[in-house]
Amino acid sequence: MRRPALACAAVVLATAALAACGSSADGNGPEAAGAQRPAASGPAVPGSTATTSTPPATPTAPAAPTAPAAEEPEVTAPDATAEGPKTPSDEITPATGTFSKPQKEYLTDRVPRGMDPAAVLQTGQETCDRLRYLVKADRDIAVAAIVTGEVADAEPAVAHLCPRHQDLVDEAALGYPDGTHTGAALRPGRYRAPSPTKDCAWRLTGAKGKELAAGSSDTGRPVSLTVPASAATFISTGCYAWLPEGATR
Structure with a gap:
């Protein structure tokens, strides 16, 4: 993984x-x-220099740096x-x-x-x-x-x-990204986080915020959890994505 x-x-x-x-x-x-394919191009900004003219007894000020050419505009999807x-x-x-x-x-x-x-x-x-x-x-x-x-x-x-x-x-479509998921979005079943960070943590609560399950992982290794039918809220941080276990592969 x-x-x-x-x-x-x-x-x-x-x-x-x-x-x-x-x-x-x-x-x-x-x-x-x-x-x-569409092509894009952008005008370059002309370079410019600046010098200061002074009497012979006074050293000439160094030329200002040339302005860099403008980057071409990015083509966005x-x-x-x-x-x-x-x-x-x-x-x-x-x-x-x-x-x-x-x-x-x-x-x-x-x-x-x-x-x-x-x-x-x-x-x-x-x-x-x-x-x-x-x-x-x-x-x-x-x-x-x-x-x-x-x-x-x-x-x-x-x-x-x-x-x-x-x-x-x-x-x-049956998975969950990090975040808070509630109500009809919750589907009972077994889920795995195949590539969590070392700050992965999750929490499942039921009616009136009663905690049903919670856990964390600081190993970065795959972890699993079960979403019960009584779950009302599922909160995940640092776990990246939860995929359904037992899905057709």
């Missing part, structure tokens, strides 16, 4: 690998549909959940070629007006690629990354672009 730091490192490495690959192994990338009008399905077309049926289904109601649909598709395909790399490293890391939201928007991407990872999404 891995530690949370390893989980985060795996996500970073996966992202770096994607930049090197430039395409998806699932065959649903925007390039396959004729869609082009489009927010398909943002409020505002979306492009109608029959108007969603790439610059060249066509989208496949699964790609078109993924893009439906997800492309903001004025947004390049290829850019929206690219975010979904990158989600699939990240899951593919994480599964190779450690399946529990992949599921936990979905539970915690480190791999965001996984459900629609998997449903339409990489359905072979549906088991990861199904298991993650």
Whole structure:
């Protein structure tokens, strides 16, 4: 099992690998549909120098340092959940070629007006690629990354672009990230934290705040707990993610 730091490192490495690959192994990338990746560029800030002119008897002041060139603006992933009008399905077309049926289904109601649909598709395909790399490293890391939201928007991407990872999404839907969970969100059963920190602690309470169980771990090793049917609140800190035990693997 891995530690949370390893989980985060795996996500970073996966992202770096994607930049090197430039395409998806699932065959649903925007390039396959004729869609082009957006390019970004930014103007450089001209360098400037400054000197002070003085009489010959007075030393000349040193030149001011040249202003550094401005960094190019970062291209951020489009927010398909943002409020505002979306492009109608029959108007969603790439610059060249066509989208496949699964790609078109993924893009439906997800492309903001004025947004390049290829850019929206690219975010979904990158989600699939990240899951593919994480599964190779450690399946529990992949599921936990979905539970915690480190791999965001996984459900629609998997449903339409990489359905072979549906088991990861199904298991993650039954897990818990760190935080406070109450009421209908609680599901009785046995859970494991595969990669907790050394500050992992949890607490289960029932009606009127009565403590049912509590525990902690300073070893960083996997830990387990049982959520009873009488639990009303489950609080977890430093445990990263709890996955259901006995889930189909």
